[in-house]
Amino acid sequence: MTTPIFGSVLTVAVPVTDQDAAKALFESLGLKTTFDRELQPGFRWLELSLPGGATTLSLVKSGSELPAxxxxxxxxxxxxxxxxxxxxxxxxxxxxxxxxxxxxxxxxxxxxxxxxxxxxxxxxxx
CATH class of the missing domain: 3.10.180.10 (2,3-Dihydroxybiphenyl 1,2-Dioxygenase, domain 1)
Structure with a gap:
């Protein structure tokens, strides 16, 4: 038996045009913001999770290479x-x-x- 390389799914990224609007929508549906920071100029990482959920939903800024x-x-x-x-x-x-x-x-x-x-x-x- 092979030892698994991965243990879980950490996050799923979804491209959005307006991170604040998407954050407000998903918070209204019961998700909680667990991380929200600008990691470098113009690159904001935003993660939300469901109660008791290990996998997060990351709302990333869409663009030409990552369309919504x-x-x-x-x-x-x-x-x-x-x-x-x-x-x-x-x-x-x-x-x-x-x-x-x-x-x-x-x-x-x-x-x-x-x-x-x-x-x-x-x-x-x-």
Missing amino acids: GIDTGVRLATPDARAAHATLTELGLAVGELLAWETAPLMFSFRDPDGNRFYVTETGAR
């Missing part, structure tokens, strides 16, 4: 997909259809104001 409007591949867990769907809709975000398949948990996707796509999946029993 991507499919992040980020899957967020929620105990109540219907309530999450309603909340994100009320916030005016582009929210996809709530998928209620018999063979899978409730799930949907949404896009942040920059067009970045995130996925939401209900955890626990239905």
Whole structure:
């Protein structure tokens, strides 16, 4: 058996055009800012985490080499997909259809104001 090289996913970077606006949105969704500093002139590193979560979401400034409007591949867990769907809709975000398949948990996707796509999946029993 080979010894693993990696132990966990530390952070996932998502490009955004306005770090302050993105920070405010994700804080309103329950994430907490854990790091926010300008590491060098013009380069701000901003990380947020969910309660009890080890992996952070880093909101990095978009640019020509790192455009916003991507499919992040980020899957967020929620105990109540219907309530999450309603909340994100009320916030005016582009929210996809709530998928209620018999063979899978409730799930949907949404896009942040920059067009970045995130996925939401209900955890626990239905």
